[in-house]
Amino acid sequence: MSFTPVSPGARKRVKVIGALVGVLVVLVIAGVVALKVVNSSRTPEAEVRKYLDLLASGQASAATAMVDPGVSNDQRSFLTDDVMASATSLLVVEDVVADKNDSSDTRMVTATMQVNGERFTHSFVVTADKATMGVLDNWKIKDSLAVPVTVDGDGIGQFSVGGTKASIDKASFFMEGRSFLFYPGAYNFTPVVPNEYVDSTPVPVSVLDDARTAGGDGASDVTFKATYNDKLEAAALEAAQALVESCGTYPGNQGDDCSSLIQGDSVTAISIKEKPTSLDSYSFDPTSFSGSVTYTVTTEGTLFAGTRDVGLTVKVDARFDDDGMMMMTADGKPDFRVSFAF
Incomplete structure (x- = not known):
């Protein structure tokens, strides 16, 4: 058997093809390795940590864009950068761990966090999303970390956090308070006083996986109660003295608001001997006051x-x-009911 010698040109072409194949193999291997390296940072844990890092830095708008809270716009009024900027403490991320079910398109990722020194955990549901260019992994967080806080008010109709105001109107007669969403943090909830007779006292609230109010144990997370100041007593005294003086003249004492003890056709003269210069609260009600008054009454034609x-x-x-x-x-001015009692 005879062999046809390979020409120098053919040998050269074989070497070039072999070299190209080698380069392609190296590139494929490098590409696979690079893809694995890139995808190693595109994990469920990484997605959750990215989301929590936004909240930890007060980037509420970016966090909302990343994970939609699933509520209408009017319920998002406190999910803003300005509100988070007003927080006295924001989220601190301690640990983020995914379950071991690596092959599943739905993963559970548990994060350990704290706000204002209080530790809590939250388990996120994370699902596989459509891959970029068919090769780059993507994951989507299904549940927002926006927390509902229920606010109620007794004599207070509005409150504010970080300059954002909201009304505390009831959803229905049978429900206490109204619910608002907040991202984790420690905030001061400040009542908006309706008039000069009410003082404003902020309520500190730590929002974790729920709302924790200092000293709060009511049905609502935050319950504002109007605190009435000395101006109300001064206005009440002014209203009391106005009626006392109106009934302390003749025939002013015949008015419907005057006591029957100083009325009647037999009364011919009346004067004020002593009128109240201060009032006391009664029935433990800070909006109810009483004081003493003495009239000197002259009557004729009776026994x-x-x-x-x-x-x-x-x-x-x-x-x-x-x-x-x-x-x-x-x-x-306050609309008072002023009356006499024995």
Whole structure:
């Protein structure tokens, strides 16, 4: 058998092809290795950590864009960068761990975090998303870390956090308070006072996986209660003295709001002997006041005709509407019910 010698040109072509094949193999191997390296950073844990890092740095808008809370826009008013910037403490991420089911398209990723020194955990559901260019892994977090906080108010109709205000109108007569979403952090919830007679006292709230209020144990996470200041007592005293003076003249004492003890056709003269210069709260109600008044009354034509002192108690009660808000007059003063008692 004879062999045809391979020409130098053919040998050269074989060497070139072999070299190209070798280069392609190296490139394929390098590409596979590079893809694995890239995808190693595109894991369920990495996706959750990216989301939590946004919250830890106060980037509420970016976090919302990454994981939609699934609520209407009017329920997102506190999911903003400005609100998070007002927090006294934000999220601190301690650990992020995925389950061991590596081959599943649905993974559970558990994060250990803390806010204001309080530790908590949350398990995220993360699902495989469509791969980029068919090769780069993508994952999508299914549940937001936005936490509902229920706010109620007694004599307070609005509150603010970080400059954002909201009304505490009830969803229905049977429900207490209204729910608002917040990202984890420690915030000051500040009541918006309805008038100059109410003081404002912020309520510190730590939002973790739930809302934790200092000293709070009511049905709502935050319950504001109006604290009435000395201006209310001063206004009540002014209203009391106005009625006392109106009934302390003749025939002003015949008015419907005056006591029957100083009324009647037999009364011919009346004067104020002593009127209240201060009031006391009664029935443990900070919006109800009472004081003492003494009239000197002269009567004629009766068995007990003559001049005598009549001691009465004047009572002043603030009026409230159906929502528990103190009613005001047109000139911005409390709308009081003023009456006499024995």
